[in-house]
Amino acid sequence: MKLSGSYQINLSKQKVWEALNDPEILKNSIPGCEEFTKKSETEFTATATNKIGPFNASFTGDIELTDLDPPNSYKISGSGNSPVGFASGEATVKLEDHENGTNLVYEVEANVGGKIAQVGSRLIDMTAKKMADIFFGKFSELITVEESAPNIELSKEKIDQQKQLKPKNQNHKILIYAAVSVAIALLIYSFF
Numbered sequence: 001m002k003l004s005g006s007y008q009i010n011l012s013k014q015k016v017w018e019a020l021n022d023p024e025i026l027k028n029s030i031p032g033c034e035e036f037t038k039k040s041e042t043e044f045t046a047t048a049t050n051k052i053g054p055f056n057a058s059f060t061g062d063i064e065l066t067d068l069d070p071p072n073s074y075k076i077s078g079s080g081n082s083p084v085g086f087a088s089g090e091a092t093v094k095l096e097d098h099e100n101g102t103n104l105v106y107e108v109e110a111n112v113g114g115k116i117a118q119v120g121s122r123l124i125d126m127t128a129k130k131m132a133d134i135f136f137g138k139f140s141e142l143i144t145v146e147e148s149a150p151n152i153e154l155s156k157e158k159i160d161q162q163k164q165l166k167p168k169n170q171n172h173k174i175l176i177y178a179a180v181s182v183a184i185a186l187l188i189y190s191f192f
Contacts, residue, residue, distance in 0.1 A: 001089075001121065003108040003128050007136040010101035011143060017071030017095060019143040029139040031131055034058075042066070046080075055116060057082040071095060085114025104136070 009016050019025050023044065027036035032050040039045060042065040049058040061080025068074045077090035089110030096103040112124060 001108075001110050001112070001125055001128065003110070003125070003132065004106060005129075005132060006103055006105040007140065008098060008101065008103055009140050009143070013095045013097055013102045014071050015143065016102045016104060019139070020093070025139065025142050028142055029135050031134050042068070055084040055119075057084040057116070059087065061087070067092075082114075082116070085112060085116030087112045087116075106132075 011019075023036045023038045026044075027033050027046075030036065030046065030048060032048040033046060034049055035045070035047040037045045044063040045060065046063060047058060047060045049056075059080040059082040061078050063076060063078035066075045066077065073092065073094040075090060075092050077088075079088035080086065087110060089108060091106055091108040094105045096105060108128075110128070117124075
């Protein structure tokens, strides 16, 4: 599966770069993410739970950042496993100065296998794109809130309020593979 896109974020390239490497922001941006741990400056572990078709699974994945060119670009690669399948892939993330902030450009190539692959590539592709949109929307919202808040406590309160407002059924409608792909892609361009 290949996925590419770009998002306009109304902050400086340096601020976007810092946010893409902040485990707490990433954890709160990735749909279904339960844990996002920074193991080193270039390695992360993430766990996300979602319902994929008839499957309800928790994926745990390792992510590594390579080809770092702060604050311009990096490559993120990773893999995740679950009782219902596996996913692996890599993404290239580039940050470009834009007149009103930063343009984030990504290209992802991912593979999925096991029972999860039985839901069909078209459904997986559509879900991955939807999850990327959810991730970047949430990511942009969180870093904009963080930038404008007078202190970090206000940002954390906003995150907590948004979690309470989020419908519980939303996670059940999102494919796990997309979560892993987006996590990988996001660490690559963010972190996924």
